[in-house]
Structure formats: structure tokens, C-alpha cells
Amino acid sequence: xxxxxxLKWRGLVADCTDAAELEKKIAAPITLYCxxxxxxxxxxxxxxxxxxxxxxxxxxxxxxxxxxxxxxGSIGDPSGKTAERQLLTQEILDHNIASVKVxxxxxxxxxTKQNPARLVDNASWTKGISFLDFLxxxxxxxxxxxxxAKESVRARMEDRDVGISYTEFSYMLLQAFDFMVLCxxxxxxxxxxGSDQWGNITAGIELxxxxxxxxxxxxxxxxxxxxxxxxxxxxxxxxIWLDPKRTSVYKFYQFWxxxxxxxxxxxxxxxxxxxxxxxxxxxxxxxxxxxxxEARSAHKKLAAAMTLLIHGSNAMLSCQIAxxxxxxxxVEKISEEDFSEIVGEVPTKEIEKLKLDGAGIPLVExxxxxxxxxxxxxxxxxxxxxxxxxxxxREVNVARAVTSSDLLFGKHILLRKGKKNYVVVxxx
RNA sequence: GGUAGGUUAUCCAAGUGGCUAAAGGGUGCAGACUGUAAAUCUGUCGGCUUACGCCUUCAAUGGUUCGAAUCCAUUACCUACCA
Numbered sequence: 001x002x003x004x005x006x007l008k009w010r011g012l013v014a015d016c017t018d019a020a021e022l023e024k025k026i027a028a029p030i031t032l033y034c035x036x037x038x039x040x041x042x043x044x045x046x047x048x049x050x051x052x053x054x055x056x057x058x059x060x061x062x063x064x065x066x067x068x069x070x071x072x073g074s075i076g077d078p079s080g081k082t083a084e085r086q087l088l089t090q091e092i093l094d095h096n097i098a099s100v101k102v103x104x105x106x107x108x109x110x111x112t113k114q115n116p117a118r119l120v121d122n123a124s125w126t127k128g129i130s131f132l133d134f135l136x137x138x139x140x141x142x143x144x145x146x147x148x149a150k151e152s153v154r155a156r157m158e159d160r161d162v163g164i165s166y167t168e169f170s171y172m173l174l175q176a177f178d179f180m181v182l183c184x185x186x187x188x189x190x191x192x193x194g195s196d197q198w199g200n201i202t203a204g205i206e207l208x209x210x211x212x213x214x215x216x217x218x219x220x221x222x223x224x225x226x227x228x229x230x231x232x233x234x235x236x237x238x239x240i241w242l243d244p245k246r247t248s249v250y251k252f253y254q255f256w257x258x259x260x261x262x263x264x265x266x267x268x269x270x271x272x273x274x275x276x277x278x279x280x281x282x283x284x285x286x287x288x289x290x291x292x293x294e295a296r297s298a299h300k301k302l303a304a305a306m307t308l309l310i311h312g313s314n315a316m317l318s319c320q321i322a323x324x325x326x327x328x329x330x331v332e333k334i335s336e337e338d339f340s341e342i343v344g345e346v347p348t349k350e351i352e353k354l355k356l357d358g359a360g361i362p363l364v365e366x367x368x369x370x371x372x373x374x375x376x377x378x379x380x381x382x383x384x385x386x387x388x389x390x391x392x393x394r395e396v397n398v399a400r401a402v403t404s405s406d407l408l409f410g411k412h413i414l415l416r417k418g419k420k421n422y423v424v425v426x427x428x
Numbered sequence: 429g430g431u432a433g434g435u436u437a438u439c440c441a442a443g444u445g446g447c448u449a450a451a452g453g454g455u456g457c458a459g460a461c462u463g464u465a466a467a468u469c470u471g472u473c474g475g476c477u478u479a480c481g482c483c484u485u486c487a488a489u490g491g492u493u494c495g496a497a498u499c500c501a502u503u504a505c506c507u508a509c510c511a
Binding site: 228230254257258259260261262293294295296299323326327375376377378380381382384385386387388398399417418419420 | 455457458459462463464465466471472473474475476477478
């Protein structure tokens with residue numbers, strides 16, 4: 001199966017240039033690239049789609065290049081943004097690039113002999129170029145009339161509130177320059193990216209044609225949207241990051257488990273790699289999901305596959321066990337062994353044993369300490385509303401104090417707010 | 429530069445001297461139902477406080493008043509029309 005068929009089946013092709021010609025080209029291995037701007041020191045689940053697309057190409061024998069946007073990231077891409085962005089300092093950029101590189105390395109294969117992935121920083125080829133040279137060599141090929149017509153720029157020009165700075169306006173030139181350089185130096189013939197990158201990609205295609213006389217291609221991936229209209233990858237608490245320090249593995253797993261029924265099959269196609277879940281399996285999961293949605297087999301498989309991919313098999317197993325214990329219905333008679341499985345998996349907080357002696361610590365304070373309630377007032381409301389459980393027993397007494405007699409196995413307290421928010425408090 | 433209008437809590441938005449921590453809606457949080465769903469219904473939704481209550485908030489600063497989100501002045505930003 002060609003990579004294009006594969007992507008189409010997964011619903012991952014939003015648009016592409018010269019489809020017929022590209023199909024022909026892609027019959028043999030080609031080199032392609034996708035850029036990632038280091039706007040934070042971790043990638044998040046939203047970045048996975050283009051990144052995994054690179055991986056998909058690689059699995060079918062193509063040569064992927066991941067471009068860390070040291071140069072472009074210092075400018076800020078106006079595409080899809082409604083407001084001018086704050087420029088990042090050089091130190092932050094350096095830090096972000098270093099962190100993101102580590103994550104990229106985990107998702108692409110840099111070791112394979114046949115078609116190893118490459119990672120480059122576009123700062124490496126923009127550094128030595130003077131502003132004047134850039135204007136003469138590159139700027140000359142761009143028509144402002146065309147640039148202004150591009151969606152990303154026009155949207156900002158029409159919005160009188162925000163406008164667009166000259167800096168962000170120029171972003172397109174840098175990205176186009178990247179494509180041209182990669183084509184020239186690495187024979188890169190295809191750029192992929194999110195559908196908001198269309199304008200930048202086509203700019204690169206034109207520049208490459210004008211400068212090198214080469215016909216290169218672009219392919220965009222769809223913007224992932226939740227059926228309920230909310231933004232994919234964002235929860236009330238913020239984005240879901242790949243870095244376990246920002247989003248714990250357990251939360252990451254839970255994020256996928258909580259996928260809306262209507263989205264789950266689509267997301268299996270978008271996010272899983274054939275090496276983890278085969279096409280047949282996705283199709284059979286789709287059937288199961290329709291026949292028997294309450295089993296949530298598709299959700300479980302999606303969460304397992306994603307956790308395995310990003311955090312590895314040990315972390316995945318721990319999450320599965322912890323989730324099984326907490327949501328399996330047998331928490332009341334939990335054994336010490338089982339409990340030790342969820343400690344550290346579920347958010348865990350420590351408390352000094354001394355505080356639990358005698359009168360103990362007020363429950364409201366413990367809720368705040370555990371991070372389950374933002375303030376004591378809110379904690380009180382949570383208790384009154386019937387949303388707080390100590391060791392899975394509902395507690396509605398606001399004045400309740402937690403003492404050492406509440407400890408399970410002499411050291412843990414299992415706090416829960418609402419249905420899904422667990423925190424283990426460990427005395428020490 | 430001129431004229432007119434605007435800036436309210438997490439978001440949208442009402443409020444034009446005391447009854448206003450401030451209507452309504454969204455989002456969020458929690459409860460019931462359920463499948464760790466969806467839909468629906470209920471409660472809650474500035475901070476502190478067991479509570480009476482106290483404190484901070486209606487762009488910023490200063491003023492009028494017993495009392496201001498509401499009136500006045502200045503400043504900043506935004507919008508529309510004109511130049």
C-alpha cells in the first residue's frame with residue numbers, strides 16, 4: 001500500500017499539491033520534511049499528527065527530516081494565530097530546542113540503516129546570511145501582493161484590532177527558504193504540515209521552483225477537532241504534553257481513555273501506528289465500539305497504544321493497572337499490593353505524619369494540600385456538594401479532620417474529588 | 429487630528445447613585461442517571477470565614493456624595509464615521 005493510500009484511509013490528507021504527480025513520485029523512496037517550532041520545552045499531543053506522519057513515511061521506506069525551528073521559532077508563525085506573539089528569548093529557544101529534540105528522537109528512528117531519520121535546525125543555515133543577502137536572494141522572489149493574499153496574513157490584516165507585524169509577515173519567507181535549502185542540500189522533495197501551513201508550504205514550493213527549477217510537493221494534514229467543538233488536546237487544566245513532568249503518564253493515559261465516543265475511532269486512525277495496531281484491528285474495534293460501546297474497548301486500546309508509544313510499555317502497564325484498580329469497582333476491599341500499584345501512578349502528595357496525630361489536619365486543608373481544591377472555600381463547597389471521598393467513602397462533614405486512623409496500611413490516604421480525580425496522600 | 433461610542437468576574441453580556449459580589453448565557457466544578465460516555469435534570473461558580481460577617485473587584489488615577497460599576501475630571505486602550 002502506498003503512503004498516500006495509507007494516509008487517506010486514516011483521514012490524514014487535508015490537501016496536497018499535484019496529487020497525480022506526487023503519487024508517481026512517491027512510488028520510490030523520497031526525502032520529506034516537517035518543521036516544529038520550539039514554542040515550548042515539550043511537544044504536546046497536537047504536535048503528534050505531523051510527527052507521526054513523518055514516522056508513517058519512514059515506515060514505508062521514505063527519508064524523513066525533522067526540522068527544529070531555531071530560526072523560524074524566533075520569529076513566530078502568524079498562521080492560525082489571532083494575535084501577535086511574544087518573542088521568545090534566545091535562552092528559552094535554546095532550551096526548548098534541546099528538550100524537543102529529545103522527544104523527536106523517541107518518535108522517529110534515527111538508527112535504522114536503510115532510511116534513518118535526520119534532525120536539523122534551520123538556524124544552522126540562516127545564521128550566516130546577512131539581512132541584505134536574504135533580501136536580494138530570497139525576498140526578490142516574493143510578491144507582496146501574493147503574500148498579502150495568503151489566508152494567514154489576510155486574516156490578520158483584516159482584523160483591525162491586532163494587525164500583523166513586519167516580523168511575523170516575514171515568517172513565510174523563512175519557511176520557504178527552509179524548503180529550498182533542504183531541497184538543494186538534501187534533495188528533499190516534499191513538505192508536510194498541519195493544514196494551517198498550506199500557505200507557507202506553497203510559498204516554499206514556488207521559491208524552490210524559481211531558485212532551483214525543481215518541482216517539489218506539499219501535503220497538509222487535517223486540523224484535529226473534537227466532535228463537541230472543543231479544541232483537541234486541551235483540557236481545562238491545559239494542554240496534554242508529552243513530557244511526563246508536565247503531564248503525568250497517568251493523566252496522559254486518562255486523557256485518551258476519556259475521548260468522546262464519537263471521536264475514538266477517528267483518533268485511532270489519526271494517532272496509532274500500524275506497528276502497534278493493525279488496520280484490521282482498528283476496523284474490528286470500530287465494529288465492537290458500535291455494537292457494545294459500554295465495553296469501551298476502543299478507548300482502552302487507544303489509550304494503551306498512545307501511552308506505549310510515548311512513555312513505553314512499563315508505564316503503560318502501570319497506568320492500566322492503576323486505572324483498573326481505581327475504576328474497576330473493587331476499591332473498597334483493596335489489598336496493600338494493589339494499592340502500592342497506584343501510589344506514584346496517580347498524583348501522589350506527601351504529608352508529615354506528625355500532622356495526622358491527635359486532632360489531625362482539617363479535611364479542607366488536606367484537599368488544598370493535595371491540589372484537589374484551589375482554596376479552602378472551594379474545598380468546603382466540594383465537600384458540601386458531596387463530591388469528596390476519603391478512602392472511597394463519601395464525606396459530607398465540612399468540619400471533618402483527617403487523622404492517623406484514616407491511614408490505609410498505616411501510610412496512605414486515598415482522596416477523591418468527583419468521579420475521576422484521585423490523589424494519594426502518603427504520610428512520612 | 430476631529431466627532432460619536434465603548435472598556436464589567438474565566439468568556440460573552442445586563443446593569444446608568446443605595447435593595448449589587450453585581451441579572452442572563454457559555455465554560456468549568458460537583459451531584460443524580462450511566463459506560464471513568466452522550467443527552468437530560470440539580471447544585472455551585474471573586475477571596476477569607478463553622479457562621480454572623482469581613483475583604484477585594486466593574487480599564488487606571490483623582491474627585492463629587494452619608495453612599496458610586498453607576499455622576500465629574502484626567503490618562504490609557506479599543507470601535508465607528510470624518511480628515
